[in-house]
Amino acid sequence: MTRTQPSARKTPKSGPSRRRILAGGAAAGLGAAMPLGWAKPAMAAPRRGGVFRVGVHDGSSTDGWDPATTETIMMIQVNHVVRSYLTEITNTNELGPDLATAWEATKDDATQWRFELATNATFHDGRKVTSADVIASMNYHRAEGSASAAKPLMEGITDIRADGDHAVVFELDSGNADLPYLLSDYHLTVQPAKPDGGIDWANGIGCGPYKVTDFAPGIRADFVRHDGWHRADEGAWFDEVKMTVLNDPNARQAAIVTGDVDAVTDVDLKTASRLAQAPGVILDNVPSGTHITMPMFCDVAPFDDVNVRLALKYSINRQEIVEKILFGYGTIGNDQPIAPTMPYYADLPQREQDLDKAKFHLKKAGHDRLSVEISVNDAILSGATNMCSLFAEQAKPAGLDIKVNQEPVDGYWSNVWLKKPFCVVSWAARPTPDIMFSQAYKSGADWNESHWENERFNELLLKAKAETDDALRAEMYAEMQLLCRDDGGTIVPFFRERMSARRDNVMHEDSIAAVWELDGARGYHRWWFA
Structure with a gap:
């Protein structure tokens, strides 16, 4: 097909x-x-019944x-x-x-x-x-x-x-x-x-559609339907839900092909076309604002110099990464987190790879050559390590030597993210720019992963939140996206499409939410068996 x-x-x-x-x-x-x-x-x-078995990536002890x-x-x-x-x-x-x-x-x-x-x-x-x-x-x-x-x-x-x-x-x-x-x-x-x-x-x-019967962190979680769920006439069609942590993409693919699970949260993009041919398997490909970030601590040398940050931003070839790592299943990013599919997206001039500009900014920061380290694990994205290796190759002619450190998957979020000064992170889209900016870019936010502080950005964030005039609000959000792109501490190489897989007896409506895997993480109560 x-x-x-x-x-x-x-x-x-x-x-x-x-x-x-x-x-x-x-x-x-x-x-x-x-x-x-x-x-x-x-x-x-929709009809009730059955045990919905799901292979989920990115689980930890x-x-x-x-x-x-x-x-x-x-x-x-x-x-x-x-x-x-x-x-x-x-x-x-x-x-x-x-x-x-x-x-x-x-x-x-x-x-x-x-x-x-x-x-x-x-x-x-x-x-x-x-x-x-x-x-x-x-x-x-x-x-x-x-x-x-x-x-x-x-x-x-x-x-x-x-x-x-x-x-x-x-x-x-x-x-x-x-x-x-x-x-x-x-x-x-x-x-x-x-x-x-x-x-x-x-x-x-909780008071959600299912109640937990077994939970082993980093291994599995089992649930049965909560008969007292307040929306029972709308869903919770399965009798039970069983989740298994499958961090390895090959294990997820094998499990969906053999029918050991009914759905998986993430498909290895390099084998997606082959998986699509497997009998009984359907792929759901959903355009989204999901994106990869490469945050640099703006208060830690050498990233405390905006020229170093710009040198790294100009050295990356986003289109090559989309083609070779995402196999075309995505769109290039522009070093700010608001996707074209989100409200208040600003169509800013696209930053392209420019090795001369990268060298210029590196020289302006006082370096002829600079070595940095980036931390990554493929649980963030299948191919994330290869992405960083490709980035390292792209940046070398600009005088940037990037050492790629492959970190253990277990504890990545507790030991690497927000701890190491340069790493790879996966973000789902938030429904509005304010939520995205408030969580990850606002000064002092716990998840301000780049430690970026920009007085003008923070001022605009407060004003835009309260502004009910759409045109004025759009102007504010456009300026904020520009500030992220040109001053911020985060490289955004691309926005990826969500690719999940299910067996052909797992049914859902024509549309799928893009905010999280498996219908915004609500396929458990929206989906059903044929």
Whole structure:
């Protein structure tokens, strides 16, 4: 079968209108991420039954239940199986309800929001979900001293209060038109409240579609359907879900071909065309804002000199990397994290490889030749080590010697990311630029992986969040993307398409969410067996 090449689509530079955002249910602006290539649309109506077996990449023995420190793909998938959020990104990449059934900005400047909660939601141990649980869960990330990666997203919230047992009101110090989107962030699970105001997270109890029966970090996780799930008429079609950590891409491919699993989260792109020919296997190819970053610590030599950062940015040949590492399944990046499929994408002049400019900036930084080290593991991306080796070859004529350090997969997120000054990281798209920028580029954010600080960027971040005029907001986000590109400490070589695989008896709707693997990590309750 021939592969359909996705078109170079671009969304408008402005995002959803203020009126639609405030109404609670506007499109996320990500574009309709359709299964492309070899994917076949589902035709049969959903039915209940069966054990859904999934091979998941990027699992670690350090995985745990704390929603504040969720990092690996395995735990992102697990959280969406056992836990619920106030809102979700739907299979058509729009904002939809989860625990919150409706929401509205109750002040015109979007400084106050009210969320209605499902009245029939229960935790896996039978406790009713109430406003108190939502408040405690959100405050867990807001608390002073919290290590949550979601804390920067919550900083504008000054108070969260109950409006009866099944409604909560968020008070903000300034307007935030993105708040409903923000609350779909994968850290912001709703957990049972404890008498001391904390939350009960350690045992894996949630109020999601399935409850955990077995959990071995870095090895497996098993679940059974939660009959008290508040959206039972919408999904949770499988009786059970069984996840197995398969970090090796060859192991994942073998498992889906032999039928030992029903789906895998990530396909080795170099063998994708061959896998597509395997009997009973379907590939889902989804354009997305998923991207690779190569963050450089801006407060550590030699990366504390912007000229060194620019020398590295000018030395990389992004198109060659897309062709040789992604086998064409992606688009070149421009050293900023907002993809063409996202709202407020700015069509900036594309930075191309320019070895003369790389030499110029290296010389300006006081170097004729410079050696640096980059840390990587193929669990981040199949072929990530080869990508770094190719980068090293590309950069050598510019006077840059890049040593590639292949780190152990186990503990990569705890021992390498945010610890080593130059490494490789994989990021999923966030539904809005504010969420992406607040988590990874804002000064002081726990996940500011490059330690970048730019006063103008931080000023614009605050202004754009509160701006309800789309045109002005688009201008601000365009300038922020430019600052990332030209001053930031992060190389973004490409945006990749999500490639997962499933057996042909696993059915889903025509559209698949692009935000995380397997339908935004919600295939477990959206999909079914034929």
